[in-house]
Amino acid sequence: MGGHMKTTILTLAAALISGAAWAGETAPGDVVYADGAVEASLTGTPGDAANGAMVVGSKKHGNCVACHQVGALADVPFQGEIGPALDGAGSRWSEAELRGLVANAKLTFEGSMMPSFYRIDGYIRPGDAYTGKAAKGALTPLLSAQEIEDVVAFLATLKDE
Template sequence: MKFAKTIFAGAIFALQAAAAPAGEAVPPDQVKFEDFAVAESLTGVPGDPQAGAEVFRDRGLGNCLACHANSAMEEELFHGTVGPSLDGVGSRWEPAQLRAIVADAKKVFGEETVMPGFYSLNVGANVAKDRVGQTILTAQQVEDVVAYLATLKE
């Protein structure tokens, strides 16, 4: 009987987990950084590399090209040189490390880095009033950018 109860309880747990809404975002102040990585997805939904490439190149969202060169986007103008080239970044960093860097680079590289925390509320002083309490990117956009960066292999 105890065995049957255990199996029944396990089945109920599995059904509840399956019924949980997919893609519920981890709030920015609850992202778990450990060993310069964020192991768990911020949404539970796999990132879309194509959508990530769009966020990466979009000057109003990620604006990654303002600081980083990326040969995969050589058709885009004005690649920056402030940050390192992202060619081969998917070979140098694991997705959990990329997620940490994109979510909040200051937790990885220190407060001195000029790279913003794209999924952080710690954005410094003089934030526009309509942006207070908001992140630059959504949790899913971070997952999409990470999926895109992971495709950039050497």
């Protein structure tokens, strides 16, 4: 009986710890923008630049290279030219500005075609005009809070020589 109780307490402790980590994440609707910049980390956890590079270069994740050229990812083919080259992004913009641009570039560059990677509402749902079956309720963000932080960490490493 004592062993079972100990396992239950450990399981509960693990759940509380993982819940606490999740609780530190800023939800998309709670992000505070100041002139398009976001000062506070969305997770409170430092970004992983290596994972950020993967998100930037992967078609299954951020796919930033569909529109931006990134010299540091020269091995990724078919880089786009719609958006500005990201080389030197860490010199052009502060970490807070980079975070705001990745989360919702439209707050900095009105009319930008760049997706808002950490936005869940305010979208026009054209499906209603055709089928009446557009998804209801809030959408999930294109990238998670930690993926945003990882991308920001990677972009911050792209300094002018």
